[in-house]
């Protein structure tokens with residue numbers, strides 16, 4: 001039998017009591033429930049400077065991108081910031097590229113202080129398509145996040161289950177072979193497009 005799919009979950013918040021991280025932990029329970037292995041890839045534990053394409057990647061960047069590359073699937077979690085996903089997550093993604101994401105299964109999760117963070121999910125979906133990742137149709141949104149958790153755990157079992165389903169789907173579709181490459185990815189020259 002093939003190895004259990006390995007899923008890394010990247011949270012886009014650096015906040016100590018981050019609800020994005022809380023929600024990703026629940027998604028990892030879904031991963032494990034479906035027979036996969038899950039790992040929180042916390043940007044706080046890596047040296048991920050703001051991307052400057054003049055610089056060679058720092059050691060922390062190499063360790064981070066290697067962990068993403070080696071994963072069978074990726075969960076991206078973001079807080080909604082000004083109607084979109086966070087700069088922390090964008091910077092982490094900018095350090096990655098086709099080597100990390102092409103043909104990779106990706107699940108999306110977003111939390112917000114207010115209404116459903118749909119635009120954050122849509123913007124992330126566009127970025128993943130540009131990287132030619134395969135984005136799960138199922139996505140998880142956690143609105144009014146400050147009342148949705150108690151001691152880091154979901155208060156509402158229905159919300160928790162929706163998030164666990166996301167984790168389960170990443171395992172279920174971890175080895176899917178996407179076909180064909182999307183239009184955005186064919187137009188995307190990636191980091192090679194800096195012109196130097």
Ligand SMILES: Cc1cc2nc3c(=O)[nH]c(=O)nc-3n(C[C@H](O)[C@H](O)[C@H](O)COP(=O)(O)O)c2cc1C
Pocket residue numbers: 013014015017018019020021078079080081082083084111112113114115145146
């Ligand atoms: C800079 C900033 C912008 C935000 N913009 C929005 C927003 O547009 N819509 C919304 O519902 N919540 C917004 N929020 C609230 C966050 O989405 C909410 O506090 C969320 O729980 C933060 O994620 P975290 O708990 O993982 O840090 C914003 C918060 C910050 C700090």
